[in-house]
Amino acid sequence: MTEKYNPQVIEQKWQQRWEADGLNRAKIDPSREKYYAMTMYPYPSGDLHMGHWYAMAPSDVRARWMRMKGYNVLFPMGFDSFGLPAENAAIKRGIHPKEWTYANIKRMRGQLRSMGAMFDWEREAITSDPSYYKWSQWFFLKLYDMGLAYKTMAPVDFCPTCNTTLAREQVWGEDRHCERCGTPVIKKDLNQWFFKITKYADELLDFSRLNWPERVRAMQKNWIGRSEGAEVVFKTEKGGHDIPIFTTRPDTLWGATFMVLAPEHPLVAELTTPEQKAAVETYVAQATRQTEIDRLATDKEKTGVFIGAYAINPVNNERIPIWIADYVLMTYGTGAIMAVPSGDERDFEFAQKYGLPIPVVVAPKDWDGQPFTEAYTEPGTLVNSGPFNGYATIGKYSLEDWTPELAAQYGLPADLTPETEGRRAVTRWLEQQGIGKFAVTYRLRDWLISRQRYWGCPIPMISCPSCGIVPVPYAELPVELPEDVQFMPTGESPLKFHEGFRHVKCPQCGSENAERETDTMDTFMCSSWYQYAYMDPHWKDGQPLSPDDIPFNPTEGDYWLPVDQYTGGIEHATMHLLYTRFFTKAMHDMGVVPFDEPMNALFNQGIILGEDREKMSKSRGNVVAPDDLVQAYGADTVRGYLMFGFRWDQGGPWDSKGILGVQRFLERVWELVTGDAGKRGDEEATEAQLRELRRKQHQAIRRVTQDIESFSFNTMVAGLMEYTNALAAIRGAAPGIVTHSAWGDAIRTLVLLLAPGFPHIAEEMWAKLGQPYSVHQQSWPTWDEELAKEDVVEIAVQVNGKVRDKIEVPVEIGEAEAKTQALATEGVQRHLEGKTPAKVIYVPGRLVNIVVK
Known part of the structure; x- marks a missing residue:
């Protein structure tokens, strides 16, 4: 009698064996090609949720498959363990953040192990370990030495509930709320530390060496927001002030009939006349209370106030x-614009409301000389533009994109050059006249890293009354977090009130009145370089650091780096994924790494929703706990459903019944493999049966291989199910075949194909087949295209384009024979009704279409 499939016993047994044997420990092997796979590490909230499983289990399939293909695979895991929830727990529950965090790590580590993933736990990196964050501090000092870290007063987004500043990327939605708690964000002026990510804006726009999804590239490109144009200086009428403006349309300067300053512009107070002061101050107060989203809304009525001053348009005085x-x-450009109402919808609406002139400067091909009734923003011919009257201007289009079709559409020349196209010609003229120059602006802002929190990486800087800002010497790293702190919801870091931490001797002059920086770093700082920490999480523990150090074991790094395949959510496109690229580019400039991109390839998985099609959350009561499912069905079944039930790049709603189908599939596999284990021999099987067996075997190898290659794990599992069903059908039709060596080969192939996705059951069945340990160290099977070919193919038979029958024919059938068989089918004869076909069309291997008039 076949032993029953018992996943709970099997999985625990093999997980313990793999751990004891060090099966998943990655070691340098110069004779093998390396493959560094990473999936985004979790925040230790205390429970591994279904989203973690959905991100990690398919990633593990790919890593296991690469190992079976012969690659030396590194697949590490760690914990992004600094962050605000730990501090909130300290305030609400009286639990120290360190205690809360490390208890959660212990629990989640066990949950991750239950998944059966091939994580190399000896490389575990925990960002709140001093051995980790000393290197985060080392990076800060290096960036400071390079002029890439600076401190300045700046208006920042502040969450009054979390009592901390937020990066631009952490402010979500049209109502500008905190991503963590949902509270509306306010503005606050604070002295903050920034990283100069803007220095790398153009480099970050180069994706030529990256195999990353187009959607992520587009999101980063839009976030960086590069705009080419001109910077033009307008002088005030009474002199004393120059007001630079940036415009992407210098060709429309002759149409500028008013200037608009941002309400926060520093010149507003100086230029406002006494008569307008009260109105201006009232408007400024109202405007600064609004969010940027509200202020930029296209459907919002345009409002403004004249400040009483005038500027001089430099092109026509x-x-x-x-x-x-x-x-x-x-926050965009210079905070001042030249308003060209005939060429900008907002300016047009504003000018109409306040009775300002709207001269036409870009005329469409059918312009009748009358005033515009709406702004015209497309290509056209310059008019009322001084020396540039008659020039073609193509507006938003580049010369590379300007085609004869577009030229015909707008009635403009097709052969435009930088000398004859209006926007470019005007820019050169501005430079010649000394009133403007070519300029580029970016939407990207420098990365604000200061946080008024305790549970984060301390910023290794000191403020001295004599020396100013002084870096902590490299040899004194890490600056460790004190544990005896008081947690109060004040909006300031508890470190600010810890006298022992705050007061320190100046390392430069020895003053006793120096103070440490009491803000900590944004947690995205820690995740910007964690792929390097996996080289050796305890690199140089206990040793003094220096600016000439390398922040990872160079022997390991030379072999494993950079990351070959990274997986994680697309929600990190403009935060973590941008920051880690910035870090690697800075590391390249430091001379630390020979490459300037962190991860060669990226795949973004989708999101698992609740059965109600809403995002899983405790408040909605739709959370599915992986632990409960593992206990009930086993990890392999949970892994299988997460792969089979969804397209990995899309996700979708959970179906509690769907997991039962995967459970039944594994039970069928178990019976098929173990029920015939031990039977050997060469009893006769028909040649046709053996040919069909080999065909299904090689078709399965081809399909599963190609599906894993393309991250199509749902169709991979479907292919395994079809192969299992095919084997069962062949055995049912010819029971004697199980004694043939070809059957054993087909069964071993099934187990090998199962191994990446279903590692525990595959290992157990491999052992029961008497094969050498471990199935995960075996070579991935290859297919023979000739053996995978079908002997016969089903083709459709149509009459006047409608399918009327189907026939099975040999793959190599000739055209004449295919037509003869098609014409003889019952379905065709019934629809011909004695008529003679006018034409018979044959598409090899697909269809025969009979045309009847």
């Missing part, structure tokens, strides 16, 4: 009024 309006932001 015309006097234009200066206004303030909330649709101009201080």
